[in-house]
Amino acid sequence: MASMTGQIVLAAGEKKSLAAGLQNTETSDTAFSLFFQQLIIQNNGSNSARLGDVTVDATHGIVLGASGSTNAGSFINYGSYIQDWFVFSTAGTTIDFLYVK
Numbered sequence: 121m122a123s124m125t126g127q128i129v130l131a132a133g134e135k136k137s138l139a140a141g142l143q144n145t146e147t148s149d150t151a152f153s154l155f156f157q158q159l160i161i162q163n164n165g166s167n168s169a170r171l172g173d174v175t176v177d178a179t180h181g182i183v184l185g186a187s188g189s190t191n192a193g194s195f196i197n198y199g200s201y202i203q204d205w206f207v208f209s210t211a212g213t214t215i216d217f218l219y220v221k
Contacts, residue, residue: 122221130169130209135176138217139203154202156219162193165213176208184215 126141138161139154163169163184171194172181184207185191196205207215 123218124221125216125218127217128207128215130165130207130213130215132209132211134212135206135208137203138205138207141215141217142202154221155199156202156221157199158220159196159200159202159205159217160193160219161196161207161215161217163187163213164192164216165209165211167209167211167213169207169209169213169215171205171207173204174206176206178208178210181206181208 126138128136128138128141130136161171164187166186168186169184170176170181171184182194183191184194202219
């Protein structure tokens, strides 16, 4: 199993797929069909964010608290496709993630 990292910078009110945060060397894997076994995600900004599917918004999705808070991260321990996960923030923030293929 190989682990890879990614980062997404969100503007206020922006939603992005985790696939948008992949590094160029990983997109040769066809990011839109990239399957992972495990995902660790962390909010490194001073504002909260949300994690979920394409419907994630200001009121839907798993809350990722501001950096340093007890709920600033999440761990997903089952297989899924990277493009099926989205993050949203009402204020700009930076999301880092690590996934295991």
